[in-house]
Amino acid sequence: xxxxRYFLETLQKSAITQGIGDDGVVLxxxxxxxxxxLDLFSEGVHFKREWFGCEQVGYKALxxxxxxxxxxxxxxxxxxLGVTLPKKITPAEIRALIKGIGRACVEFxxxxxGGDTIVGQTLSLSVxxxxxxxxxxxxxxxxxGDLIMHTGTLGSSYxxxxxxxxxxxxxxxxxxxxxxxxxxxxxxxxxxxxLHVGMDISDGLFAECNRLSKTNRLAFKINNPLYPPHKRAxxxxxxxxxxxxxxxxxxxxxxxxxxxxxxxxxIIGRVQQGQSHYHPKIWHA
Amino acid sequence: xxxxRYFLETLQKSAITQGIGDDGVVLxxxxxxxxxxLDLFSEGVHFKREWFGCEQVGYKALxxxxxxxxxxxxxxxxxxLGVTLPKKITPAEIRALIKGIGRACVEFxxxxxGGDTIVGQTLSLSVxxxxxxxxxxxxxxxxxGDLIMHTGTLGSSYxxxxxxxxxxxxxxxxxxxxxxxxxxxxxxxxxxxxLHVGMDISDGLFAECNRLSKTNRLAFKINNPLYPPHKRAxxxxxxxxxxxxxxxxxxxxxxxxxxxxxxxxxIIGRVQQGQSHYHPKIWHA
Numbered sequence: 001x002x003x004x005r006y007f008l009e010t011l012q013k014s015a016i017t018q019g020i021g022d023d024g025v026v027l028x029x030x031x032x033x034x035x036x037x038l039d040l041f042s043e044g045v046h047f048k049r050e051w052f053g054c055e056q057v058g059y060k061a062l063x064x065x066x067x068x069x070x071x072x073x074x075x076x077x078x079x080x081l082g083v084t085l086p087k088k089i090t091p092a093e094i095r096a097l098i099k100g101i102g103r104a105c106v107e108f109x110x111x112x113x114g115g116d117t118i119v120g121q122t123l124s125l126s127v128x129x130x131x132x133x134x135x136x137x138x139x140x141x142x143x144x145g146d147l148i149m150h151t152g153t154l155g156s157s158y159x160x161x162x163x164x165x166x167x168x169x170x171x172x173x174x175x176x177x178x179x180x181x182x183x184x185x186x187x188x189x190x191x192x193x194x195l196h197v198g199m200d201i202s203d204g205l206f207a208e209c210n211r212l213s214k215t216n217r218l219a220f221k222i223n224n225p226l227y228p229p230h231k232r233a234x235x236x237x238x239x240x241x242x243x244x245x246x247x248x249x250x251x252x253x254x255x256x257x258x259x260x261x262x263x264x265x266x267i268i269g270r271v272q273q274g275q276s277h278y279h280p281k282i283w284h285a
Numbered sequence: 286x287x288x289x290r291y292f293l294e295t296l297q298k299s300a301i302t303q304g305i306g307d308d309g310v311v312l313x314x315x316x317x318x319x320x321x322x323l324d325l326f327s328e329g330v331h332f333k334r335e336w337f338g339c340e341q342v343g344y345k346a347l348x349x350x351x352x353x354x355x356x357x358x359x360x361x362x363x364x365x366l367g368v369t370l371p372k373k374i375t376p377a378e379i380r381a382l383i384k385g386i387g388r389a390c391v392e393f394x395x396x397x398x399g400g401d402t403i404v405g406q407t408l409s410l411s412v413x414x415x416x417x418x419x420x421x422x423x424x425x426x427x428x429x430g431d432l433i434m435h436t437g438t439l440g441s442s443y444x445x446x447x448x449x450x451x452x453x454x455x456x457x458x459x460x461x462x463x464x465x466x467x468x469x470x471x472x473x474x475x476x477x478x479x480l481h482v483g484m485d486i487s488d489g490l491f492a493e494c495n496r497l498s499k500t501n502r503l504a505f506k507i508n509n510p511l512y513p514p515h516k517r518a519x520x521x522x523x524x525x526x527x528x529x530x531x532x533x534x535x536x537x538x539x540x541x542x543x544x545x546x547x548x549x550x551x552i553i554g555r556v557q558q559g560q561s562h563y564h565p566k567i568w569h570a
Binding site for chain 2: 001003004006007008010011014015016017018034036037038039040042044045046078080081082083084085087089091094095097098099101102105106110111112113114115116117118119120121122124126128130
């Protein structure tokens with residue numbers, strides 16, 4: 001049984017949900033649009049303690065949530081933290097954890113406004129972010145003929161995971177530890193008006209294109225034959241780059257804005273009539 | 286080392302926090318006041334699987350958060366769920382969990398608007414609630430001479446825990462499984478204008494009075510000699526009753542409102558000059 005899927009499907013049938021499907025949810029009955037996101041970051045599921053120092057855990061736990069907010073065209077403002085600390089954690093590790101959380105908060109102007117802390121078996125963070133946006137960007141909204149683009153380069157997170165699984169070492173500057181989102185955040189704010197669709201690439205480009213195809217009832221055809229050198233770039237998860245759709249006439253404007261913020265932007269395909277499906281499975285290392 | 290306390294103190298020193306101290310936090314820069322709360326409900330910390338069915342877990346996880354929102358004079362509206370499901374959970378248990386969550390949501394008009402689900406070692410819920418209030422009620426605001434009151438009766442949660450620890454059985458209608466908050470919520474809305482302080486009793490009356498004494502820099506003197514028959518009522522945690530302060534001249538109005546909503550309301554003391562401290566430790570069963 002796919003436990004997560006069964007939970008989600010049962011929840012959605014329960015008639016108590018509203019608007020689940022995007023990276024976050026927009027509360028549109030307020031004058032300024034609010035976006036709420038929640039993502040867990042848990043030992044044994046998202047990270048191993050051998051691979052991640054506590055500071056890296058704190059930083060990345062915030063960043064995976066900040067990435068969701070950015071992908072919806074929103075500016076993160078407030079965070080609530082649900083923290084489970086393992087019994088054997090040391091004061092130095094606690095300070096490191098908070099240092100990592102603090103670095104992400106300072107970088108993106110986020111205030112921690114509350115939460116809950118317990119002592120349990122493993123290290124686990126539940127982060128809820130509240131973000132503002134004048135005009136939310138959704139996963140649905142693609143139009144026939146739209147260009148499909150993504151920010152940054154893909155594949156390094158997969159490579160890092162592969163290296164760690166083989167017992168190797170990965171630089172602490174790697175995106176695997178520290179998603180790079182500052183330029184992305186600035187670009188998304190300025191490019192918002194020309195974007196039709198936005199989401200972050202957390203499960204691999206193929207998997208996300210499949211999702212967008214389903215949601216938009218259109219084909220998301222990847223047709224850049226030169227890119228990437230390795231298919232694994234299309235399968236690599238936890239990339240925290242933005243996957244975007246926009247009209248071809250805005251291509252130049254998008255490139256100019258990307259250049260202004262020193263952000264890589266790559267056209268990888270087009271939205272077409274029909275449906276598309278790519279094999280989203282990552283090879284086991 | 287008190288791990289939780291060390292984490293919280295280090296976090297508060299980090300200069301990334303804002304407004305931690307109440308049951309929730311008010312985001313006052315929005316036209317309608319928003320209150321955000323986050324509470325964890327975790328196996329091995331807040332409940333044992335032998336004692337709690339999955340439906341009871343789902344229900345109580347929501348209720349401990351709803352209680353926080355009510356204590357701040359707010360009406361809960363939206364929930365985000367961070368759910369960790371154990372590997373061995375069955376489809377029937379997942380359905381029961383969602384049934385419990387759904388019961389609480391329907392009872393209080395809450396919509397589940399998002400979240401995250403993972404598969405891990407133990408069953409754990411992180412619930413974030415977004416609530417609205419025209420006028421938030423805080424832990425600070427008590428005045429000399431105020432009456433100290435609480436809703437409902439205290440002690441049954443301790444008694445239930447004691448029974449379970451000795452291997453006994455507790456009715457599923459017990460407040461230990463299902464905090465009773467509907468009448469409370471209605472009362473709090475109507476009584477809001479006469480209340481100076483509000484919080485829910487989650488760590489026992491003595492512990493909460495100590496907190497209020499510290500926060501308000503006033504003594505919270507419990508002086509009802511007839512109540513309770515057992516001291517344990519003052520130590521019993523997870524009561525999810527409201528602890529309130531109001532001016533003596535509003536006593537009658539408070540009683541009338543309580544009667545209207547069929548809610549017990551008990552005066553237990555007075556706010557005085559100075560500081561007060563009661564021994565908040567619960568006896569071990």
